[in-house]
Amino acid sequence: MAAPYRLLVSDMDSTVAETETIVDMAEALGITDTVAAITERSMRGELDFRTALDQRVMMLQGLELSRIEAIAREVRLSVGAEALLDACRAAGMRTVLVSGGFDLIADLVGAALGFERVVANRLDFENARLTGRMLEPIVTAETKLAVLREECASLGIDAGQAVALGDGANDIEMIRAAGLGVAYQGKPMTRDAADLCLDDLNDLIPHLQPASH
Numbered sequence: 001m002a003a004p005y006r007l008l009v010s011d012m013d014s015t016v017a018e019t020e021t022i023v024d025m026a027e028a029l030g031i032t033d034t035v036a037a038i039t040e041r042s043m044r045g046e047l048d049f050r051t052a053l054d055q056r057v058m059m060l061q062g063l064e065l066s067r068i069e070a071i072a073r074e075v076r077l078s079v080g081a082e083a084l085l086d087a088c089r090a091a092g093m094r095t096v097l098v099s100g101g102f103d104l105i106a107d108l109v110g111a112a113l114g115f116e117r118v119v120a121n122r123l124d125f126e127n128a129r130l131t132g133r134m135l136e137p138i139v140t141a142e143t144k145l146a147v148l149r150e151e152c153a154s155l156g157i158d159a160g161q162a163v164a165l166g167d168g169a170n171d172i173e174m175i176r177a178a179g180l181g182v183a184y185q186g187k188p189m190t191r192d193a194a195d196l197c198l199d200d201l202n203d204l205i206p207h208l209q210p211a212s213h
């Protein structure tokens, strides 16, 4: 019997990566609390995603490229993330990482887990230091949904055959659109939108396998 799903679109921060990587970057500048507070408000849907992102990236101005590369190498993957991606490959699913985080980190996390495509925000550098800006277009909730739809179209499948996985407010639209929308350690709003709420990524694996009967 064929596997029930053909596509996984997943968030990165606090989903397949254990932390909010923007907070890891703030740590390098000693401004963790300020940045974490904005992240929390954004993830709870209290602060517009774009405004929150712009504010935080501006606070990271001056951070060296080499420090970000070092942070990227040290990102901890969530428990079960590797097993989940292995299971997707075994089920013949295409895997796409969509992140409101940053390309330097998402590219490494994506490669470590074997994602076939990575979509993330692109940081702007001058003299190997962050300018405090990102390159347009910014990855938003709408981008995540658009990537899901675009991937379904190119696979010739219905959104019902897609799995969307995330924890935050900007994952809600893709979670609603997917046949299996999954909240992993999700914020309340995200859990409300999901078909399935999990605290362990391993618990998603049985849903990807063909029914045994």
Ligand SMILES: [Mg+2]
Pocket (backbone or CB within 6 Å): 011, 012, 013, 014, 015, 166, 167, 168
């Ligand atoms: Mg997240």
